[in-house]
Amino acid sequence: MAETDPRRSQGHHVLQPHLAMVVRSLAYKWGVHVYEPIPINRSEQIFTQLTSTEKDFIIMVLGKKGTPFDQQTLEQFLQLHAGVRDLRMQIVVTEGWALPTWKQEIQTRNATVESLIEKCNFTPATQQEQLEAVAIAPSYLQAQFLNSLMFTPMRSVLPTQARFQSIVPPEMALKLELFTAWVGNDNQTLSKLWNALYPSRASLDSLRTVLTAERKKLTEQDVEILRWLERVENVSILTPGKKGFVLDRSVATTAYNHIGEKLHAHYDLWFKTPMEERCQYWHHGSLDLFTAASLAHKVRFDPDPKFSREEVGLVDSFVSLPQHKGRYKRSAENLPTSLDESFSDRDLSPEIQNALRRAFVSPTSNRRYQPNILDIAAFDSAMDLGSLRRAAFKEAQFNLLRSFLWVEHSAHGEVSYNDTVMKAKRDENGNPKVCEDNFSSATIITPGGHVIQLDAVFDGMGGHFGGERASEIAKEVFELAAIAGWLKTPEDVRRIIVMIDLAIVMEQINSKTNDSSYQENNMGTTVTVTFQKGKEFYGIHCGDSDWRIIRDGETLEESTGHSRSLSFAYEFVLADLRRKGLELHNLTPEQTREFYKLVLEKTKEFPFPANHIGSAAGAGAGLIFINNRVYQHEPIILENGDIVVANSDGVGVPVCPHEFARVIELYHGDLAEARAALINMAESRRADNQDGPVLEGPDGKPILDAEGKPTPTAVTSFETICQCTELRPGKTDDDKTVMLRRVSFSN
Structure with a gap:
């Protein structure tokens, strides 16, 4: 290193590059500290400034859990090799994913790293120091991601590469070079390594x-x-x-x-591993909820799906269950029997894809689960929320390894709650009840530095516990995906909605305790997410929670709610399209517009009550739209000053769409005031006939709405403050959530 290395002024002895391989790979491996002791006065000063959280963190970094923190412990931490120190600190941060309180832990541990860097005056590790740290990284990191790419024994001569050979021993240099080339899609280097290691x-x-x-x-x-x-x-x-x-x-x-x-x-x-799978190598061999959601998303929304090893492995295990023997034809080229077989055996027969497609749109019309989804739920105990945290944990460690090898890693995000207001429904005494709504916002930073803004609203259904728990699951999965960096495209958001759907289904199935209710579906949630990347906007929704764009006091675009009427109309028009030998994903843009226009017209022929929902996560997520389409969804181009809106139907039903812009105008663009006003407006328009007559079916029994409540024959209507002349129907008291965010970006 150069003589100007800042650590020299702090009393450190710095190794010269030609000694790195011999001294560091031995000294640090056995815990020998190469740097000279930190000046006592400096370490004492730092010791007095440390909080209890920082002391506990240092103990975890040193692997001394359960031992008291003292001056010697601090000095040992301060004397760590810079690369080893940074790597160990980041490993402790990633371990937060494994805890039930993962969100709080990751946030706290990241903040602790920043405060320790400032208090200890640490300088960032150099590239060479990071590579040295990887060379002596914990064995489980090497076993997970480095060793698994090797096929041993190799030929007798181990090639070494210029980038690593002066830093680490030859075999480790080879592993680092192979991993770096593989995740970096450097096939030229891979070819050289292959020819040197294995027979051509x-x-x-x-x-x-x-x-x-x-x-x-x-x-x-x-x-x-x-x-x-x-x-x-x-x-x-x-x-x-x-x-x-x-x-x-x-x-x-x-x-x-x-x-x-x-x-x-x-x-x-x-x-032959696709680049997408190389970036997800952390998930290699895992048959869990992440795999099931990816599989479900592909069979439902990808016209030409390419299945991963894990997805094929999950299907192979599923169709091999005793109850399916001889029931399904395997693919023409046969399903592989292990995850190590050739990539040419990745196809699933149309019959299996159709069976899975039906299974993943979970409940039937009588609100009971399809048998196939029960089989998948019972396939492995890993089909739960915990498996998603474990997946995020493995990915965080994988990306940590990539970053220390200076290979571009994945996106990352953080959540916030700044632009949304939520108010729970009230009992007869005016006290708040359990709120079944939830909301969240997230900011994603991509490897290229692009910023993605996401806002989400979840409206739970199913009564006390059911709706509350469903929207909690949706929020947790959304925030986990955001912080892990899984939401980089609108299609990623739709995949996460599929994941939310499956997570709620698995929660219900695994929580049943008696045979009579085992298959019954009794909770779900709407999911509406707004997605902005630069000037491009997408609204992704499942259910009747709304999104809209307001520009210059007018609604530019808005979502089409997934009522039961629309769901029936969509299936009717789609079936008619297929009878003509056409598929929705193959239509021209003009044919696509005509298709959705016909769906809206056909909706009038299915006069279900307006509050009967036709699609919801956990309760049959049959429709998940992106900009009101299944396929061919073009972005909406935003302008500075546009207002992005998302709300639950507790606001969307009693408040006219035109009133959103009117309220914002009345409060002179103050969105905080406008949010509060919209909530109050919705609350003031409460239907007052809760004890009045209700709709009845042919059997004389009340027709229940999506929340299991009797559907009233009529509701109180209210005058609006917009240009509409029709009265606005009120709504029985409901939870109310509204998000307003002003668009602002540089040209």
Whole structure:
């Protein structure tokens, strides 16, 4: 390092680059501190400034949980190698994902890292120090992400690369170079490594001619490969003879065929893994809720799905259950029986895809689950919210490794609650009841530095506990996905809504305690998310919670609520389209507009009560729209000053869409005042006929709404403050949530 290294002025002894590989890889591995002690007066000063949280954090960094914190502990922390220190601190932060209070823990631990850096006057580790830290990283990190890419034993000569060979021992240098090239999609480097480590396909083909007796003489290259086969398969193939080696052709052929299959699968792993899967290598081999949600999203919304190893593995396990023996045809090329098989065996037959599609749109018309979804829920205990936290934990460690190797890693986000107001419904005495609404906002920073703003509203259904718990699950999954950086596109948001749907379904199924209610669905939630990236806007929704864009006092665009009437109309028009031999994703833009226009017209022919919902997460998420479309969703281009709105139906039903802009205007653009006014307006328009007559079915029994309450025959109506001449119907008291955010960006 240069003489100007700032640590020299703090009493540190800094290693020269040519000593790094020998000294650091040994000294730090065994916990020997190379830096000279920190001046006592400095460490004492820092000691007096540390909080109890910071002291506990340092103990975790040093792996001394349960031991008291003293001056010696602090000095040991201060003397850590800069790269090791930074890596260990970030590992402790990522471990927060594994805790039930993950959100608070991650926030607290990140803040603790920042405060320690400031109090201890730490300088960031250099690139070389970060690489040195990775070389002696905890063994589980290496085993998870570095060792699993290697196929051993390799050939006798281990190539080393210029970037790592002067820093770490040769074998570790090789692993780092391989991992860096693989996650960085550097196929040129991968090819060089493959040819140095493993027999080329040409040399294997040459050996095959010997084994098939087409060529009898062994070349030096043949002997080298055969010796390698002996080591790999632990067999004896060559024995010394009078005129060279004697070849055991039978043993060699068996070993060749076996190793050929392994090499083929490993070659596919190195060179045929799509970049998307390389970035998700942290999820390798996991059959959990993350996998199930990704599979469900693809079979439902991807016209040409490409399935991952994990998704195929989940399906293979599912269709292999005893109750499905002989029930489904496997794909034309057969489903792989393990996650290590060739990438060519990734197809699922149309029959299996259709069966899964039906299963994932969970309940039937009588609000009971499809048998297939029960099978998936029972497949593995990992199908729960905890599995998502564990997935985020593994990804955080994977991205930590990538960042220390200076490979671009994934997005990251943080949540906030600044632009939304929520008010619970009241009892007869005016006291707040349990609120079934929830909301959240998040900001995502992509690797390229782009900022994504997300705002979400969740309106739970199912009465006390049911609706409250459903919206809580939705909020937790949304925030987990946001902080983990899983929400980079509108389609990612739709995938997370599918994940929310499955999480609520699994919660219900796993919480049932008796056979009579085991299959019954009794809770769900709407999900509405606004997505802004630069000037592009997308509204993604499932249910009847609204989103809209207000510009210059007018509604520019707004969502189409998923009422039961619209859901029936959509299925009717879609079935008619398919009878004509057409599919929705193949329509032209003009045909697509005509399709949705026809759906809205057809809605009038299904006169269900307006508050009967047709799609909700956990209760049959049949419709999940992006900008009011399933496919061909173009962005809405925003302008400075536009107002983004999201609200639950507790506000959306009693308040006319035009009144949102009018209220904002009345309060001179003060959005805080406008939010409060909209909540008060909705609360003042309460239907007063809760004890009046209700709608009845043919059997004389009351028709229940989405919350299980009798549907009134009529409701009180109110005059609006906008230009509309029609009276606005009131709403039985409900939870009310409204989000208003003003768009602001630089040109």
